[in-house]
Amino acid sequence: MTSSNITIGIDVGGTKILGVVLLIKRTTRGDSNPLSTGSFSLEIIQELREKTPNDGLELIDSLFKVVSELKQALSIESPVPVGVGVPGLVDHEGSLRFSPNLTAIRSLPVAKLLAEKLAQPVFVDNDATCALRAEYLIGSGSNYKDVLLVTLGTGIGGGIVSGGEIVTGAYGFAGEIGHMVVDPFGPICPCGRRGCWERYASGSGLGRLGREAGLAGVAKTVVELAGGDPESIKGEHVTAAALAGDLEALGIVKQFGWWIALGLANLASALDPAVIVMGGGVVDAKGVWLDASKEAFSQMLEGLQYRPEVPIEPAKYGSFSGAVGAALYAFERIEAL
């Protein structure tokens, strides 16, 4: 028997909001988990992007607008399940307690406020946990029981599956891997500490490495792409130059890959995953940095000659994993009600 369902998923990043409408087709029944691996397929039938406001009530307004416009675009009038992934510490009630990259938002009851505005239930979880859900259930992690998902965007998010179960932590805060310190004397982080992994290995980290290279005079093409000002360099300028084969840019990407690998090796030591899945906005940068990360990682893992290789795979849903996973989360919760 097959049934199909329309569900909205929204991924709130540090910079952008991505909303999608998902058509979920269930292909089997009878499992207690409505979304067990392989029992369904999905299709993204609509998408929408907005800027992320750094203000609590404006964020709720933007989320409301995204839901309304997605429904309008498809002429949907009845309520559909809505799931939202937000970056930072999200508790079991769907409140965003703390988000290093949204500095003006603290203790925001996202699920409660958006539900009131939409007059329907809304399900909110950490953005990377949402991405993990998508990749573990139906993406690049679906053949494994021990999965580490790492999303590289404005910051770094993480999701962990251990023995087939999602690691949520005691309060729902697990997976904040971007704020593991890898260099205690490194640059200051919005979280208040120094040298967090995401200072180096996120989209913003690539921009920072690019600016340093630009200011040191060793990234001519990248500086040109940034309009001539080394201080305006962003990650995308480095990526563009690297994709065009610029050797200086490729040098920055190699350094970037080394920092990514450092954190991955740390997490692999702690968690022993069977696979590492890389997602987030940076993933769409066509794999130049993924190759650099893999190369560095393959030399960095503790006891590497004495253990099976840990494959590093790009997320099947790329930068859409978070939004897709948020939709799956809402679908699953609604089914469980």
Added chain:
Amino acid sequence: MTSSNITIGIDVGGTKILGVVLLIKRTTRGDSNPLSTGSFSLEIIQELREKTPNDGLELIDSLFKVVSELKQALSIESPVPVGVGVPGLVDHEGSLRFSPNLTAIRSLPVAKLLAEKLAQPVFVDNDATCALRAEYLIGSGSNYKDVLLVTLGTGIGGGIVSGGEIVTGAYGFAGEIGHMVVDPFGPICPCGRRGCWERYASGSGLGRLGREAGLAGVAKTVVELAGGDPESIKGEHVTAAALAGDLEALGIVKQFGWWIALGLANLASALDPAVIVMGGGVVDAKGVWLDASKEAFSQMLEGLQYRPEVPIEPAKYGSFSGAVGAALYAFERIEAL
């Protein structure tokens, strides 16, 4: 109904082997898990220490000797369950694949070789996973479902419980938290990399911080305790001076606590434990460094004003957790046969 059982547990550290004979008294029955929390009590009725040889076959000989002498001391003639915890990457067959602190031991089938020598089954797991088992089942972690155990000895070991289940990882290698790099330009580690957490936050790390202070001329009492040679300073000299109230030694301990807290905060970001339990040989140093760690940790955790406090508790079984847990592991496995 109550039944009692004699079991041997051995904890192989980077420096010392500790063997114990445990009297396990089961107080309830009917649970599918023979060692569910609260269903038993235990008593250490014999103990024995040996030096850890840095050689595979000598290690097997030492383990055989420890078992024999423990049994002899209690005039036990019949076979008793034997569990062994070893430091490093231990696979599901009880082979020690790689151990950074036992540099001459690689791919040693500990379970197989010791079983042949003793002519009985032997159960081998990672030392910190053993310690976790003891503390989670009947020690400082038994009131929680999300536990991080950290053992500070020659190196650092780790064990993780998530949602009531021990995180073993895909191949049994989870918990190698001592080899998470916290300073990529730091001192070289026997694992082959630089700036691993255990370079700073283990017993050897305390010695290193002490030697640096001694060589810099800011640890007069500690140098005296080490016989006048700053290069001979070991962790125990720093601890002894600090316990006697020496201010310079307390300064080193404060620095040591800061490095411990750094790694704990990293792991708390990733795992969101409800409690952190500190075990291992260093724990017996009467808590001077534990207070320093707690103080630093309380200011380091990401989003600390927006989340519940994460208590840091000393291991109930102190430096015996590993040996006790190894015995419990053997008992559990024998019961399951």
